[in-house]
Amino acid sequence: MRDRVTEAVPELVAAAVAAPSMHNAQPWRFVHHTESGVLSLYGDPDRTLPVGDPEHRGLHLGCGAGLFNLRVAAAHRGWDAVAETFPDRRDPWRLADVMLEESGTGPSDRALADLFPAVENRHTSRAPFTDEQIPPEIFDELCAAALLEGARLAVPSGWHADDLVDLVHDAELHEAASDLMQAEIIAWTRTGRAGEGPETEGVPAYAFGPRQHDVKVPVRDFGLPRNTERRATATFEERPQLAVLGTEADTPADWLRAGQAMERILLEATRDGLATSMMSQPLEWPELRSMARDPASGLGFVHMVFRLGYGPAAAATPRRPVADVLTVV
Structure with missing residues (x-):
């Protein structure tokens, strides 16, 4: 053996x-x-x-x-x-x-x-998704996947879903006002310009996705710090379908557990034919992270916000x- x-x-x-x-x-x-x-x-x-x-x-x-x-x-x-x-x-x-x-x-x-x-087919998609609704049984399956790894997945609706979208845009304002944050994002993006880091790491320009025409969907735009004006513009889904991953406590052991739950959810979603992306922007600012939690959901601490739906396959x-x-x- x-x-x-x-x-x-x-x-x-x-x-x-x-x-x-x-x-x-x-x-x-x-x-x-x-x-x-x-x-x-x-x-x-x-x-x-x-x-x-x-x-x-x-x-x-x-x-x-x-x-x-x-x-x-x-x-x-x-x-x-x-x-x-x-x-x-x-x-x-x-x-x-x-x-x-x-x-x-x-x-x-x-x-x-x-x-x-x-494992090989899962890729983060920053492209528009369709407005087709995910069947409730698939969300039930994803919630069960989180529980198997000792975490919880909540599917927000109504005011909480709207608040999450607003929180992502609030985080974007924080990000735009922070020179240090802007510099860190630039350090981990790859556009083919001289002086950038290795091509085997970071987010390449082809994975930025198009610019949003209406700026409603919570997708991180890695191209903004570099002002990549040649990117196409697209209209995204009217109401993004979101899910929130959390644990009761907030220790390194919980983070490692949440990471396993995160990947199990992503792989299950990929197997079910869903496109996926993740938003950590509001979770990177302590003053916004606590607001991502719905008190009625029973989640103690939020670790990731997922955007799920049906859309084109993303590149690795x-x-x-x-x-x-x-x-x-």
Whole structure:
């Protein structure tokens, strides 16, 4: 088993790094301990976002999403990925140790394995969605996916949905007024101009999506700081269909748990034929984050706002090679 795991580790890590992360910063690294067979997931302190993510909550969400993809890839091979989170209290960057074991035949393992094709097919879409309504049973399925990972998904309606859209636009005003935030976004966008970062990370211009004609839908416009005037303009859906992910508490363990729930929701949605995007803008400002929570929903702390619907397939954004994020010792 150990030799087979060693051979499979690069493939498992390739699935893990297909996960989304804030500004596509890919804030993870992996260490495979060949003697013990443990695969360790670390947050990468060199890939933090000091302005947009000063507490590293977004980093934990991204790494949690990567951990979930790793579990899915292991299940696809017929293995269980048994994860111990925060195994070393002396090292807060060591987020999880994963031991790969021969799998049983429980339905939960098959459910994970069935999500494997969606790992490659899931991409963030900043394009317009149609006005077609998502069936309630699909939202029920997504809510159940969150519960399986120890989180909760709420589907806002009425005043709360309107407030979320307003909060995103309030966050955009905060963002536009912050030179530091603008500089950080520019540092993680790629337009082909000289002096930009590597093409294997960050948000490329083709993933910005079109400009909004009516500026109603909560989609982050990565092109605004660079004033990319050549982008096309489009009319987006009249009423975006949103969902809010949260947990009862707000600790690093909750963030890592929420990241796994986030990815499970995204993969389930992708398998169901939905297009997806995420909005963290209002959650990056403490004075706005608390307002994203509906007191009647029972959510303690909000970690992500999803925009879901039916729309064109989005292109994949780049990822760093596995050799850059995996160390074998």
